[in-house]
Each structure stands twice: as structure tokens, then as C-alpha cells.
Amino acid sequence: MSKSEDLLATVLADLKSGRYRVGSKLPPLRELARQNKVSVSVAVKVYDELRRRNIIKTGGSRGTTVTAFATDPNEHPSNAWFGSVIDLNQTYPYVPELIGELSELFSDTAQRQGYIGPGVADPRILQSAGDRWFQMTQVPIVGRSVQVTASGQSALFSILLMLRRRLRYVYVDTFTYFGLRFILEALDLKALAVEGDEDGMRPDALEKALRSNKPGAIYLMPSVHSPMAYSMPAARIEDLARVAKSHDCPIIEDDPFRYLLDVPPPSFGEFYPEGTFSVSSFSKVYGAQTPLAFAAVPESARGDIVLNARSAFCEFALPQSWIISQWIMSGRIEEHLAVTKSVCSAFQAIAARIFPAQAVSAQKQAPFIWLKLPPQWVSSSFVGSAMRNGVHVAGGDDFWAGGERRGDYVRISAFPTSGPKHLPQALEILGTIYSRDRLNLA
Secondary structure (H helix, E strand, C coil): HHHHHHHHHHHHHHHHHHCCCCCCCCCCCCHHHHHCCCHHHHHHHHHHHHHHHCCCEECHHHHHCCHHHHHHCCCCCCCCCHHHHHHHHCCCCCCCHHHHHHCCCCCCCHHHCCCCEHHHHHHHHHHHHHHHHHCCCCCCCCEEEEECCCCHHHHHHHHHHHHHHCEEEEECCCCCCHHHHHHHHCCCEEEEECECCCCCCCCHHHHHHHCCCCCCCEEEEECCCCCCCCCCCHHHHHHHHHHHHCCCEEEEEEEECHHHCCCCCCCCCHHHHHHHEEEEEEEHHHCCCCCCCEEEEHHHHHHHHHHHHHHCCCCCCHHHHHHHHHHHHHHCCHHHHHHHHHHHHHHHHHHHHHCCCHHHEEECCEEEEEEECCCCCCHHHHHHHHHHHHHHEEEEEEEEECCCCCCCCCEEECCCCCCCHHHHHHHHHHHHHHCCCCCCCC
């Protein structure tokens, strides 16, 4: 059992025993690491996994707290820990065929083709696959080096660990990726929210923020933004790159859903290659069981990124990584991407039928919708009512980073963890809840 698995088991045991009750705060990352004699990076992985399982949430100054779903089966009897629930909270695709292929991985044929042994994949294959993947998703890598890491989270951690030497701030959208909070807490970095519009972060707001505060890194999701579901137009990307370059601020381009777009927007690396770190995680392509990500980083940062990735997260060379690299190089991955795109399109069609168009932020092939709630709902109440009716969605509070707030939202995923057959039923349930007055809802 790895250190992260061992610590995860310890925390789960504490939760089940009642040591940490609903609403109570868990130790900060550094304290958790100190208590259990592990690195902070191990603690980050554990909290990220607990958040993925909907057991904890991180809420700014409130720290990391236990949700009601973790320890109180009577309040939420349909919780995944204690019964059946249709989980539309996560954005990991449902790819059962990947598991089936793992059984064949240890054959003589697989070893001859490049798999060296348990836990060790041929780095040349992984490197070639990374180059090919960025080519497929139209991310320029000229002047940059492609690195392989254990996950998108480990790539972000490694990049920010390097940038932490000279920066203390990370500029983010008002709603942003929740997993970033764990990394920022671990590295003692501060998130500063920058106002945006329907096209994403506003260049003038970023310019003002950079003039008012010390320089920092800029974290952006230009394609199928999670949770807000927009993709930036080319002009917006170019303008933001120009502002960042004028202040010598690096851009972290986290783009896990870029592959879903037939014509993705340009990469920040096209306009600012010397300052752009592009990250692509395969957990958003093949599911949470796929510990692999590629990062295109400036050549000047290559050595530090390699060292940080290997020191903090050294588990990328797993059987799944070998399978994915083979699929990329053979072109077989195109078949799987086509299936995922069709699932997303079907999901969007159902959602468009159920929810009013003016309330939905979405794209044709996006794996989720960002639903604005009517006035009678706040996100926490809607999430609770949905759970009591057997469906779990992500509340807007989980993504809130600060700044002006315009309404309450939930994010609804296209990928039920139990498989696609439950999707229409779950969306119908949510549509019924959406149209009701929360005070009269049983």
C-alpha cells in the first residue's frame, strides 16, 4: 500500500468512527502531513480524493470540512456510502473497456512492445505519446518541453511549486477548479479572483489586478471551462496573453476538455510560449482510474518541473499509462474520443429539453452544464434536495473563489459513475426539482 493509500485509509477510519463529525474541520494539509509523517504532496492527494468522493469540501476561510454525506446515513439515505445514488457530480468519463485491457497488459506481447514491468513504463513511449497528444489537440509545443506526470493535479502542483519561489499570488476566475485550492493551501499561495464576462476573465480586470497587487501566476481554463462551460474566443486569449506577457506573469493553461472540441480555441502557448504552462489530464479522457497527464512547459522550466514531479508524485508509470500511450500512438484513441463526444452531445440534447435555455451555460460537446438556479433556490439547498431524491450534483459554492457573485448555480455532469443508462432518469429528477418551490418540496 502506498503512503497516499495508507493515509486515505486512516482518514476514512477516523470519519467512520465519528472522530470528525459533519461540519467539523479537518486538519490543514501541513498539519495532516506532520501528524502522519508524510509529505505535503501526499496529503494533497488524499484530500483531493476525499473531495472527489464528495466526503469533504474546502470553503476558503472555513478550511476543509466534513460534508453531511460522509457520516450521517439517516440524513442522506441515498448517499453513495450507504446506498444507491446517481452521481452527476464528477466529470470523469465512464470507460469500462480500459479495465478489461489491464488484464492483458502483463503478457509477453505487451512487454515486448514497450512495457518493462510492474510500475515502470518505457519513458520514450510516454514522451512520444505526449508529443502526439498535443499535436492532436492543437497545442503548439515549439520552444517548450513536454513532461509526463502522474495526473493533472500533480502537474499543477509541480508547476506551482516551482513558481512559488518568486510568486505568492495566483489569479483565477471567480468560479474556478476546486482542486486548485488544495494545492494553493499546501504551498501557502493566495488565490485572487478576477472578474470576467461570458467570454471568461476580462483583460482590463486582469490588468487592474496586476497593477494593484504583486505579480503572480494566472490560472485559466480556455476550453470548456469548468464549471462555467464557456470556451474563450481567440481575441480574448490573445489579449490575456498580451497582458500577462507585459507583466512577465506566467500562465497556467489547464485544458482537460480541449479534446472534446472539433475546433478548439488557440492555446495561450501560441501567443506566449515562453510563459505558458499547458496541462492536459487523462482522468478527464478515460476516467479517474487513469493516472497520467502531459504538461508542455517552457524549456527554461524543464529541469525544475521534472525534479518536482518526480519528488512529489512518482506514480505515473502505471499499466494504464502504457495502454493510453499505445492508444495515442496507434490512433485508436480517436475511436474512444468519438464515443465520448457522442455521449456529451446526447446529454446536452436531453438537458436542453428539460431546462430553460436562458438558465443553461453549455456547449454542444461539453461534458456538463452550468445551471443558473431560479430565485427560490440557493445552490446548497438544491444540492441537498437533489441528494434526497437520489441524484448528486456539484454546488456552485464548491467552485467559488471570490469577487462579484451573480446568482446561484450547480454543475451537472454527463457521466454518472454508475454508467450512462441512468443519465435520462437523473436529469428528469433534477428538472422536476428545478421547477418546484424548495419550501414545498418533500
